[in-house]
Amino acid sequence: MKSNWILIFFMTIICFIGACQSEEEINYNRYYTTGKQLYESRCGNCHNNDGSGLALLYPPLTDTTYLQSNKNKLAFIIKNGLNGEITVSGKTYNGQMPAQQDLSDIEIAEIITYITNSFGNKQGLKKTEDVNKDLKNCQ
Amino acid sequence: MRNLFYLLFLGLILSACNQTPDQLPYLGERAPVEKMVDGKKVIDTIYQSIPPFQFRNQDSLLISEKDFEGKIYVSDFFFTSCNTICPIMHRNMLKVYEKYKGNPQVKILSHTIDYKYDLPSRLKKYATKLGINDHQWEFVHGSKDSIYQFAAKNYLVAAYEDQQDPQGLVHQGWFVLVDKNRHLRGAYDGTKTDQVEQLLKDMDLLLQENEK
Numbered sequence: 379m380k381s382n383w384i385l386i387f388f389m390t391i392i393c394f395i396g397a398c399q400s401e402e403e404i405n406y407n408r409y410y411t412t413g414k415q416l417y418e419s420r421c422g423n424c425h426n427n428d429g430s431g432l433a434l435l436y437p438p439l440t441d442t443t444y445l446q447s448n449k450n451k452l453a454f455i456i457k458n459g460l461n462g463e464i465t466v467s468g469k470t471y472n473g474q475m476p477a478q479q480d481l482s483d484i485e486i487a488e489i490i491t492y493i494t495n496s497f498g499n500k501q502g503l504k505k506t507e508d509v510n511k512d513l514k515n516c517q
Numbered sequence: 518m519r520n521l522f523y524l525l526f527l528g529l530i531l532s533a534c535n536q537t538p539d540q541l542p543y544l545g546e547r548a549p550v551e552k553m554v555d556g557k558k559v560i561d562t563i564y565q566s567i568p569p570f571q572f573r574n575q576d577s578l579l580i581s582e583k584d585f586e587g588k589i590y591v592s593d594f595f596f597t598s599c600n601t602i603c604p605i606m607h608r609n610m611l612k613v614y615e616k617y618k619g620n621p622q623v624k625i626l627s628h629t630i631d632y633k634y635d636l637p638s639r640l641k642k643y644a645t646k647l648g649i650n651d652h653q654w655e656f657v658h659g660s661k662d663s664i665y666q667f668a669a670k671n672y673l674v675a676a677y678e679d680q681q682d683p684q685g686l687v688h689q690g691w692f693v694l695v696d697k698n699r700h701l702r703g704a705y706d707g708t709k710t711d712q713v714e715q716l717l718k719d720m721d722l723l724l725q726e727n728e729k
Contacts, residue, residue, distance in 0.1 A: 434646040
């Protein structure tokens, strides 16, 4: 009986430690998980679920420099699509990425959080407010 | 004694699992025909086959069933601006292309169902971007009537225009395996990795059949 109480005591301590995640961490995990689902249903067909793209038809998302230097444009690209020539990983792509106007700001933030923290990228959480700002600045 | 019996039984079941069919099935419709062999009436079967065709490929050349003589080939239906199943299909078809690259007995035939926009020049651009610069993989264009009917009737693949669809075109993602006598020998979901693996195995089997 006594050993049971000790077990419960330790379990409680573990629960408290677990709850110590900061709010940003919790948000990050939440955005990342939903972002993965959204990515796989909205983007994965062309960019592939592992972010490798497809030959010279669809660019990969593994170019960390491209994603870093276009950090504030990603939201606009996802929402409005992209046309014309771009250079990713030293290769030229010239296709048409379809717009996805039906995505909400929070969904875009989730997708960006997933993409920029997968496939070799590590940019941390993308906040919904930032997506909101980026979209306004680009228009 | 009883244990031995069980063991034997188990062994039998397991060995049955390992058996691979040494011949692929024939798909589609079939019709019986009566033939005279050595003065006796014999019933033979005629299997569905791909009829003669003519389409324009990525280099604007007319190609026909003659370009597939003595070869096995994989056929599918797609369009270049499709962003649903086509990228997945052609990511998988690249595996087929790469495995049999340079093999004169194997070809790939992709038909566009976007007869309005996917003219040969656009097919050429698509093929080049995909990294295909030879004619082992043909991308072909046909008129509206010929392509939808041809898909449904001969390859058993549904493709049609649909106003409800965001891209206006609907089609299935089958990879259809055709033997050197233009009979249908297999259909695989081109969006599923495991089915494409099976296709690669079945193609090896079909090539062996060709050698016999």
